[in-house]
Amino acid sequence: MRRSFSTRLTRAASALVAAMLVAGSIADGAEAGPRATAVSAGGDHACVLLADQTVRCWGQNDHGQLGTGRKTRPKRTPVAVRGVTGATAVSAGGRTSCALILGGTVQCWGTNDDGQLGDGTRTDRFTPVTVSGLTDAIAVSTGVQHSCAVLADHAVECWGANDRGQLGNGTRTPSLTPEVVPGLTNATAVTTGDLRSCALLADGTAECWGWSGMLGPIEQAGDHLTPVAVAGLSGAVTIGTSDRSCALLVRGVVECWDSVRRPSRVPGFVGVKGFAFSADGLQGDHQCALLSTGDVKCSGVSYWGELGNGFSCRFISGGGDGVQCPRSQKPPTGPVTVSGLHDATMISASSLYTCAVRSGGGVKCWGDMFSLHVIHSKPVSVPGLG
Numbered sequence: 001m002r003r004s005f006s007t008r009l010t011r012a013a014s015a016l017v018a019a020m021l022v023a024g025s026i027a028d029g030a031e032a033g034p035r036a037t038a039v040s041a042g043g044d045h046a047c048v049l050l051a052d053q054t055v056r057c058w059g060q061n062d063h064g065q066l067g068t069g070r071k072t073r074p075k076r077t078p079v080a081v082r083g084v085t086g087a088t089a090v091s092a093g094g095r096t097s098c099a100l101i102l103g104g105t106v107q108c109w110g111t112n113d114d115g116q117l118g119d120g121t122r123t124d125r126f127t128p129v130t131v132s133g134l135t136d137a138i139a140v141s142t143g144v145q146h147s148c149a150v151l152a153d154h155a156v157e158c159w160g161a162n163d164r165g166q167l168g169n170g171t172r173t174p175s176l177t178p179e180v181v182p183g184l185t186n187a188t189a190v191t192t193g194d195l196r197s198c199a200l201l202a203d204g205t206a207e208c209w210g211w212s213g214m215l216g217p218i219e220q221a222g223d224h225l226t227p228v229a230v231a232g233l234s235g236a237v238t239i240g241t242s243d244r245s246c247a248l249l250v251r252g253v254v255e256c257w258d259s260v261r262r263p264s265r266v267p268g269f270v271g272v273k274g275f276a277f278s279a280d281g282l283q284g285d286h287q288c289a290l291l292s293t294g295d296v297k298c299s300g301v302s303y304w305g306e307l308g309n310g311f312s313c314r315f316i317s318g319g320g321d322g323v324q325c326p327r328s329q330k331p332p333t334g335p336v337t338v339s340g341l342h343d344a345t346m347i348s349a350s351s352l353y354t355c356a357v358r359s360g361g362g363v364k365c366w367g368d369m370f371s372l373h374v375i376h377s378k379p380v381s382v383p384g385l386g
Contacts (some may be wrong), residue, residue, distance in 0.1 A: 032169070033384040034386070035361025041276075041350040042092025043144060048078060048363060048385065049090045055081040055099050058382070063095045064126030066154065067112035071126065077383040082127045093142030093349060099128065103205065104136040106149055114145045115176035116160035118306030122176065131159070132177040150190050156181040156199050164195040165225035166210035172225070181209070183227055193241040199227065200239040200247070206230045206246060232262040248275045254289065268335035269298060276349035277304075288354050289335070293342045296356055297335040304352045306376030308338035308366035312377035338366065339378045355382070362386025 034056075036048040047067060056078035057066040064071060067081035086102035095111035097118065107128035108117040110192070112369040115122055117268030136152040146160030147169060157178035158167040165172060168181035181199070184207065195208030207227035233255065236247035246256040247263070252272045254261040263333035267289060269275075274290030277300075286300030286307060298307040305312035312333060313325040341364055344356040353367025356379070363386065364379035 004305070021308075031050040033386060035356050036363050036385050039348050039355045039357050039363050040090050040097070041353060041355050041365075042097060042142075043094035043350060045092060045095075045097070046348075046350075046355060046365070047081070047090045047097050048357075048382075049087055049099075049205045051361065053085060053087045053102070055084045055087050055090050055097075056385075057081055057092070057097060059094070063111035063124050065092075065095045065097060067097065067109040067126070067128055078385060083107075086126055089140060091140055091142040091147075093147065094144035096142055096147070098140050098142045098147055100137055100140045100149075101244045104138065104152065106131040106134050106137050106140050107254060108142070108147065108238070114146050114153065114161035114174050116142070116145055116157040118147060118177055120176045124382050125333050129144055139189050141190050141192040141197075143197070144194045146197070147194060148190045148192050148197050150187050150199070152370050154184075154188065154202065156187050156190050156193075158197060165223045166192070166195055166197050166209040168209035168225070168227055172224045179226060183207075186265070189239060191241045191245075193245075194243065196241055196245075198230075198239055198241045198245055200236055204233075204235045204237070204250065206233055206236055206239055206245075206247060208241065208253040230257060230263065233257070236260075238275065240275065242278055246275060246277055248272055252292075252331060254287070256287075266299075269297065272347055274277075274344075276347040276354060278349045278351045285322060286345055286349070288338070288349055290344050290347045290356070294341075294345070294359065296338040296341050296344050296347060298338060298354065299332065299335040302332060302377075304367055304373050305350060306354065306367050307332055307336050307338040307378065308341070308354065308379055310339055310377050311336075312375045341379050358386060360386050 035051040047057040058075045058078045060074050061072045069082050083157040087099040109125050109128045112124050114306050119129040137149040140152040148158040159175050159178045162174045169179045186202040190366040198208040208223045209227045211280040212222040235250045238248040244258040252268040254269050254275050255265040269289040271292050272289040277287035288298040302311050303313045319334040343359040347356045355365040361380040366379045
């Protein structure tokens with residue numbers, strides 16, 4: 001049941017962010033705002049790290065996931081997260097976000113029903129709270145209902161939900177505070193999805209734990225409660241996970257794998273310096289590559305404009321599978337170039353949308369919102385940034 005709920009949350013709510021971007025978009029060349037240096041696309045909200053080391057978020061705020069101090073109606077313009085200064089990274093999850101702070105602490109805010117804020121409680125927090133016991137973190141990743149951090153000694157600690165072993169501590173018991181993932185001593189990065197986690201190791205290999213996917217969302221016999229090595233992977237420099245996992249390799253190509261298939265190359269992507277993807281089922285399965293030129297190419301499903309090249313379908317109320325694609329156009333079969341975006345410096349993807357930071361500190365996003373039935377098949381600027 002958890003997987004069914006969280007997948008619906010990610011698909012429907014994450015698309016709300018994209019829809020609000022359409023409603024609140026501004027034309028390029030409008031009055032400049034603060035410069036973004038990083039963006040994180042979450043389940044029902046998104047966050048940016050600014051050059052002044054503060055954080056702003058936009059999207060849904062029914063569980064305090066924007067960190068403004070109270071629940072509000074959704075925000076279509078990024079708002080400041082209260083009390084966050086000295087941030088060096090930000091990660092937006094399902095209804096939770098976390099920021100890495102100078103000195104090695106981590107602050108989180110939003111929903112906390114599984115202890116994913118790491119403060120020892122299950123109480124939602126409308127402003128950031130410090131994760132208990134973390135004083136030397138160097139990286140953080142927030143999933144749908146759990147979070148993980150890499151420490152200065154290259155160990156990994158995780159907290160939150162653990163019904164599929166996503167904390168990697170050998171149990172299925174949730175934890176309200178960070179717990180060590182045994183056996184990891186040379187991690188350089190960590191990534192968290194819905195029901196699994198993966199760590200990138202210093203030698204370019206990776207280990208993953210949690211839901212294996214092999215036996216489907218209900219059976220648990222195939223779950224990995226402690227880390228297992230990803231067979232056949234080498235030369236990885238970044239890593240991401242969702243319903244499948246992917247890695248960017250040092251030679252500028254991308255390989256993906258799941259519980260059945262070994263890592264295999266994603267066709268059509270070369271010269272890649274950044275990669276983002278979503279793998280939450282048919283309607284959210286897309287991937288995007290940031291090229292060394294600043295262009296972005298995407299492939300996969302484009303029902304809701306996820307590829308950013310102008311192709312999309314439209315929502316049909318009460319009929320069939322809910323979408324109707326134009327008969328005069330064929331869906332892209334390979335990577336396509338995202339329209340009007342040639343100066344991207346990083347990208348981040350959620351179920352039905354993707355965002356990119358531009359060289360001038362602005363942010364553009366493309367995709368759609370499922371429940372509001374708004375499609376934007378080409379990038380639009382996020383108000384108030386860059």
